[in-house]
Amino acid sequence: MIINDKEFGEVIIRKNPLSRGVKFSVSTSGRLQMSVPKYTSDFLAKRFLNSNRNAIREQLPIKNPNEQRARDYQKKVMMKKAKEYLPYRLEYFANLYGYKYSKCRLTHANTRWGSCSSNKTISLNIGLMKVPEILRDYVILHELAHLNHMDHSKAFWAEVGLHDKNYKIHEKKLKYFNPGI
Numbered sequence: 656m657i658i659n660d661k662e663f664g665e666v667i668i669r670k671n672p673l674s675r676g677v678k679f680s681v682s683t684s685g686r687l688q689m690s691v692p693k694y695t696s697d698f699l700a701k702r703f704l705n706s707n708r709n710a711i712r713e714q715l716p717i718k719n720p721n722e723q724r725a726r727d728y729q730k731k732v733m734m735k736k737a738k739e740y741l742p743y744r745l746e747y748f749a750n751l752y753g754y755k756y757s758k759c760r761l762t763h764a765n766t767r768w769g770s771c772s773s774n775k776t777i778s779l780n781i782g783l784m785k786v787p788e789i790l791r792d793y794v795i796l797h798e799l800a801h802l803n804h805m806d807h808s809k810a811f812w813a814e815v816g817l818h819d820k821n822y823k824i825h826e827k828k829l830k831y832f833n834p835g836i
């Protein structure tokens with residue numbers, strides 16, 4: 656039997672005639688597995704799960720397998736979308752405003768939307784695919800401006816402002832989104 660748990664996702668309950676107590680393990684599919692004595696009712700099994708949450712969290716290597724799988728899948732989908740979009744959008748703006756970068760790298764860092772290295776590599780976070788286009792464009796224009804100014808000086812912001820006059824608003828709005836996936 657499988658029960659759906661808010662925290663652990665799908666939990667497999669095995670009623671085992673040989674089992675005297677309740678045992679928790681992780682199944683090969685990555686789901687939480689609970690082995691209980693044969694005559695344990697579903698109600699009791701759920702109650703046991705509830706009263707052992709802390710122990711399960713601490714002892715089992717995979718804490719929320721379903722959520723982890725969902726996240727991995729989401730990352731894959733986002734990477735695919737990003738590959739088909741971000742390098743071209745970057746190229747588009749670079750050509751439009753006459754910037755020269757060496758290459759575009761896609762990342763999934765948790766803390767930043769983009770970066771520009773001294774060897775002119777521009778990194779863009781694949782999480783940009785989930786923010787509104789106008790903010791995505793702002794990040795690209797921001798990183799392109801770093802090709803000429805490797806700091807956040809007045810001159811840097813003046814250059815960003817040339818291509819995105821609402822950059823201050825966009826910088827603020829971006830804070831409502833999380834670059835991590």
Ligand SMILES: [Zn+2]
Nearest residue numbers: 797801806807
């Ligand atoms: Zn910057």
